[in-house]
Amino acid sequence: MGNRRHLREVLLANLLSEAKSEEEGEVEYEEEEQAEQHRKRTKSQILETNVSFDEYVRRSKANFDYIKTDDSTLWNIRYSDGIIGYLDISNPRLWIFHSIGPAEDMNEQIKQIVSEDGSMLDFPWLSSTSLERIGGFGKVGAGFNLKYRNRFEDLKGERSVEDMTMRFWGSAAFELIEHIKKNERIKDGLSLSGIGVMYEIENGYVKEEISSGGRVMVMRGDSIDGHFSIISKIQTYYQNVLNLIESEYRFSYRRLPHGVAFRGNMLRIVFNRDIPDLEAFVENVFSTTLPFRLWGVAKNLESDFVKVKAVDLHSKGRLDFEIEPTELRIYLHEGACGNVITRLFTNLQSSFDAQSKLIGNDERIV
Amino acid sequence: MKGLSEHTLLVNAAICLTRKSEEFPSPLFDMGYQLECIGLKFSNRDGETINPDLSIKGDLHGTLLLVDCKSGGVKHLQAARYARLTAEDIVSANVTSMDSANLVLDIAFFGTGKNREKLIEADNRGQYGIPIVILDKLLLKKDVHQFKTQELEALFDKGVTFRKRIPTSFYPFSADDPPSYILNEIAPFLCIMHLQNEEFSEDDILQKAHPFLDYSDDDEKASLKGRIGNLLSSMQKDQDYRFLLDKQKKWKIDPEISSKNLKSAIQKFIEKLEKSERDTRLSDFEAFQKTPILT
Numbered sequence: 001m002g003n004r005r006h007l008r009e010v011l012l013a014n015l016l017s018e019a020k021s022e023e024e025g026e027v028e029y030e031e032e033e034q035a036e037q038h039r040k041r042t043k044s045q046i047l048e049t050n051v052s053f054d055e056y057v058r059r060s061k062a063n064f065d066y067i068k069t070d071d072s073t074l075w076n077i078r079y080s081d082g083i084i085g086y087l088d089i090s091n092p093r094l095w096i097f098h099s100i101g102p103a104e105d106m107n108e109q110i111k112q113i114v115s116e117d118g119s120m121l122d123f124p125w126l127s128s129t130s131l132e133r134i135g136g137f138g139k140v141g142a143g144f145n146l147k148y149r150n151r152f153e154d155l156k157g158e159r160s161v162e163d164m165t166m167r168f169w170g171s172a173a174f175e176l177i178e179h180i181k182k183n184e185r186i187k188d189g190l191s192l193s194g195i196g197v198m199y200e201i202e203n204g205y206v207k208e209e210i211s212s213g214g215r216v217m218v219m220r221g222d223s224i225d226g227h228f229s230i231i232s233k234i235q236t237y238y239q240n241v242l243n244l245i246e247s248e249y250r251f252s253y254r255r256l257p258h259g260v261a262f263r264g265n266m267l268r269i270v271f272n273r274d275i276p277d278l279e280a281f282v283e284n285v286f287s288t289t290l291p292f293r294l295w296g297v298a299k300n301l302e303s304d305f306v307k308v309k310a311v312d313l314h315s316k317g318r319l320d321f322e323i324e325p326t327e328l329r330i331y332l333h334e335g336a337c338g339n340v341i342t343r344l345f346t347n348l349q350s351s352f353d354a355q356s357k358l359i360g361n362d363e364r365i366v
Numbered sequence: 367m368k369g370l371s372e373h374t375l376l377v378n379a380a381i382c383l384t385r386k387s388e389e390f391p392s393p394l395f396d397m398g399y400q401l402e403c404i405g406l407k408f409s410n411r412d413g414e415t416i417n418p419d420l421s422i423k424g425d426l427h428g429t430l431l432l433v434d435c436k437s438g439g440v441k442h443l444q445a446a447r448y449a450r451l452t453a454e455d456i457v458s459a460n461v462t463s464m465d466s467a468n469l470v471l472d473i474a475f476f477g478t479g480k481n482r483e484k485l486i487e488a489d490n491r492g493q494y495g496i497p498i499v500i501l502d503k504l505l506l507k508k509d510v511h512q513f514k515t516q517e518l519e520a521l522f523d524k525g526v527t528f529r530k531r532i533p534t535s536f537y538p539f540s541a542d543d544p545p546s547y548i549l550n551e552i553a554p555f556l557c558i559m560h561l562q563n564e565e566f567s568e569d570d571i572l573q574k575a576h577p578f579l580d581y582s583d584d585d586e587k588a589s590l591k592g593r594i595g596n597l598l599s600s601m602q603k604d605q606d607y608r609f610l611l612d613k614q615k616k617w618k619i620d621p622e623i624s625s626k627n628l629k630s631a632i633q634k635f636i637e638k639l640e641k642s643e644r645d646t647r648l649s650d651f652e653a654f655q656k657t658p659i660l661t
Contacts, residue, residue, distance in 0.1 A: 253577045258461040259403030259421065260578050265385050266533060288626045295625055297553040297632050299546065299640075301367050305531045309550055311557045313625065318554045320535040331535040334577075361386040 003070040007086055007098065012224035014100040015042040015206075019220055037104040042224070043217035044231055045097040045110050046238070048339050050315060051120045053089045060119060062112050077109075084109060093242070094124060094235045103217070110215075122314055124214035124238045125342040127358070128192040128349045129366050132177070134210055135195040137233050141173035142207050142219075143196030148189035151284060151351035152275075161189045169196060188273060191354035201226045210234065212346055238342075241366060245338035249360060252334050265361060266322075267330045269345055272355035274325040278306050282323065286310060291347045294340075296321070312340040342366070369640070370534060371542035372478045372501075376435035377404075377419050379501055380476060381536040383526065384422055390533065391526045397517055398426040404537065405581030406432070408459040414447050416455075417583050418473070419537075423464050429515040430462050430469060435476045437542040439484035442492055448473050449494040472513050474499050474522070476506075486510065497522065504528040538576050541589035546639035548590075549597050551575060553632050560619035560628055567616050568594045604638075607631050 001007055018041050049056065053075075057066060066087065067076040073090040076083050077097070085099040085106070097113075099106045114121050126134065135141055146166040164186065168176060173196060181187050194211045196219070204223025208230055210216050216231050251264035275281045286296030286308060296310035301322075308321040317336025322329040330341060345358045345366060358366040367375060383394040384401040402423045408416055418432040434440075434448070451473065457466040477485045479502040489498060489510060497511040499522050507525030539551045552575045559566045568591050572579050579587060598617055602610040609631050611618045619628060 255580075256403060258408045258459070259406040259581050262381075262401060262404050262536075264536075265387070266535070268389070286629070288629060295554075295557050295629055297550055297629060297636065299369060299550040299636060301369050301534065302531065305367070307534060307550065309554050311554045311561075313561075316558055316561055318558075322531070322533065322535060324531065329533065329535075362388045 001069060001076055001083070001086060004074060006069075007074065007088075008224055008228075010086075011042045011098060011100065011227070014040065015218050015221060015224055015227070018042065018218070019222070038102050040100055040102055041217050041219070042227065043099055043103065043106065043215060044227070045099070045106065046124045046214035046216070046231065046235060047095045047097060047110075047113070048122045048124045048214075048238075048242075049093065049095055049120055050337055052092070053095075056120065060113075060116060062116050062119075064109075064113070079109065091235055091239070093239055095121075096231060096235075106215075120315060122337075122339050122343070124234075125339065125346040126210070126212045126214060126234075126238070127342065127346040127366050128190070128212070128354055129357075130237070130241070130342075130346075131192040131195040131210065131212060134234055134237065135174060135197055137230060138197035138199045138208075140171050140198050141175075141196060142171065142198045143167070143169035143173050143209070144177060144192050145194035145209075145211075146190065147193035147350060148191045148354060149351055150189070152281060161186075164189045171198070188353055188355055191350040193350065197230065199226050199230050201229055206230070212350070214238075241342065242338040244360070244365060245332065245341050250332040250334065250336060250338065264331070267332070267341060267365065268359045269328040269330065269348060270357045270359055271326055271353045273353055275323070275352075276325070278304060278323060278325065282306055282308060285344075285348075288313060291351075292344060294344070312336060314343075315340065367531065367534070369544065370547045371437050371540050371544070372481060373419075373435050373437040373540040373542045374537060374547075375532060375534065376476045376478065376501060377537040377540075378534050379506060379528070379532045380420055380422075380433050380435065382528075382533050383506075385536075389530060391528060393521050393526055394422060394424075394431075397424065397521070399424040399429075399431070402430075402462060403581075405578035406461060407581045407583075408461045410447060410451055410455045411458060415583070416447055416451060417581070418448075421462065423462055424515070424517075425464060427515055427517060428465070428468055428470050429518065430456060430464055430471055431515075431518065432471070432473045433476055434473070436481060436485060437540070438481050440475060440488045442488070445475075445488060445492050445494045445496065448496055449492070470514050472515050472518055473497075474508075474513070476501065478502065482509065501532075504532070537578070539590075541586050541593060544639070544643050545593065545597055546636050546643060548593060549632065549636050549639060552594065552597075553636075556619060556632065557625065557628065560621075560623070560625065563618075563621050565613050565616040565618045568598065601635055604635070607635050 065078040075087040077085045077087050085097050088096040148164045150161050180190050194209055197208050199206050206221030206223055206226035207219045209219050218227050249265050249267050254261040282298050285292050286294050288295045293313045294310050295313055296308040298306050298308045300306050306323045310319050315337040318333040319336055320331040382390050386395050399422050403421045406418050406421045410416055418434045420433040422431040453469040453471045474497045476499045482500050485498050495511050497513050498509045500509045505525050505527050508522035513519040539548050552571050555571050555574050601607050602612055609620045609623045
């Protein structure tokens with residue numbers, strides 16, 4: 001693949017042929033999930049990065065080769081003698097990995113890229129709230145996936161919210177989400193892991209499935225421009241979130257001859273329900289493991305007020321937490337990446353309280 | 367709030383007043399004041415060092431507010447320098463971006479209920495006339511003397527109430543903080559040094575953990591360096607926490623230890639220090655109780 005015109009042709013041809021094969025074959029619902037992993041849909045993974053492409057390639061130890069094209073911001077990705085995808089780095093903060101291979105292969109490749117130590121690449125973390133916002137990019141909803149896994153279920157005395165999964169495809173998706181939110185028993189677990197969007201542009205349409213990890217997959221449609229357009233909208237939305245976090249809230253210091261000028265403020269994640277056991281909560285969130293990837297040491301300042309000094313193991317950025325049963329206050333230190341905030345928030349929504357809010361000074365960030 | 371010094375708590379509380387917020391009191395922000403510097407350090411016209419914790423400018427009011435937060439009392443020399451300090455000193459030292467014409471200089475000592483008596487005693491002895499603002503639990507209120515600026519006087523005379531626990535993370539730590547608090551504050555640097563497999567000194571840690579260090583007074587700097595050195599030495603010597611390697615004038619975290627185990631080890635050492643701090647406080651209390659009552 002030599003340039004963007006070729007990329008467009010390859011992705012469009014695949015999009016049209018996949019749509020045709022889907023119309024021809026009828027698959028039982030039970031087989032759907034399994035079949036989906038093998039399907040070669042046109043799909044694109046957004047990747048968040050803090051390093052230049054050259055720096056990334058220099059650091060990376062993964063077995064991928066990057067073959068240049070006529071366009072300096074577009075690269076072929078080669079693995080084991082085959083081209084497995086195309087990397088678009090025209091947005092220096094949010095790259096796009098396009099693929100027409102099986103979904104399971106792409107998932108594995110992305111996992112390798114992101115989990116590699118020091119890669120400085122991460123998923124864009126689209127919280128349940130963000131996915132609802134992105135759902136609004138389309139004229140009508142097309143579906144949603146819900147996945148809630150209570151990682152804090154063993155905390156003593158906690159009101160139980162059961163694990164939940166649900167997949168709904170149909171144009172009444174948004175109405176159904178609103179309906180579920182009214183149910184007191186299950187609303188705390190109403191965490192979207194994907195949203196379906198019917199997106200129309202002048203010359204066609206695409207029906208897309210957008211995951212909380214930033215994968216945008218064409219389920220049906222006839223317009224590759226529609227696919228590019230919605231990716232661009234998601235990039236803009238997400239970049240605005242990161243820019244807001246990093247420009248208004250992250251600490252920065254300017255050394256003056258007589259002192260230090262300081263900028264920055266706290267962010268808050270406010271819960272809809274109390275943390276019943278702070279110690280266990282802290283142990284869980286700052287365990288150094290996935291999905292939070294936070295290293296943290298705690299000090300109790302009161303019986304129900306804990307300060308945690310933490311490190312984002314992905315980017316080695318520093319952040320402080322002050323934790324009360326009703327909220328986390330977060331202080332992002334100089335140089336830390338805003339993506340750690342969206343990662344934390346997204347995973348708390350999907351594992352503790354789907355109704356939690358990420359709040360800045362007097363504004364809701366997400 | 368337990369486990370940190372009055373100084374660290376007060377500096378954080380004062381900074382909080384300048385931050386935009388709906389959940390925390392932000393009266394100085396609401397009145398148009400801006401935090402101009404943390405760790406201001408300059409000389410007056412006599413060449414004497416002035417070193418308040420914060421300078422807060424109010425362009426709308428033509429006021430520069432200097433805040434000095436105190437864990438204990440105030441030394442006569444220091445208080446006397448503040449008392450003699452004038453707007454002209456500020457202008458000649460060029461330490462504010464404010465318009466120098468008609469600049470009003472307001473200075474305040476911030477203390478807590480614990481050191482209030484010491485501050486008042488010092489003021490009684492020296493008659494400095496500098497307003498003393500006291501944080502008593504969640505209420506920050508002026509105790510004695512008046513601010514020159516009417517709005518500041520009205521604000522602190524009425525008092526500012528925090529509805530939630532006071533933030534503690536704008537300003538990192540002071541030499542007055544207990545060892546467990548300081549270790550908690552520097553812990554992320556030990557983690558990062560471990561991830562990067564780097565050697566480090568006490569100075570390296572201080573430079574990274576305390577962005578305002580260069581503007582602290584020399585005693586504070588020396589004290590902090592000593593305290594961090596003692597902390598690292600005691601960890602290194604403790605049989606239970608042998609992850610810290612002594613590399614002659616430098617330290618290194620054992621590369622064999624996992625991040626998770628490093629975290630657990632530091633956490634346990636913090637708890638050990640906390641226990642020792644509690645025991646010390648308790649023994650002080652018992653000693654006091656055992657003092658014979660003179661009749």
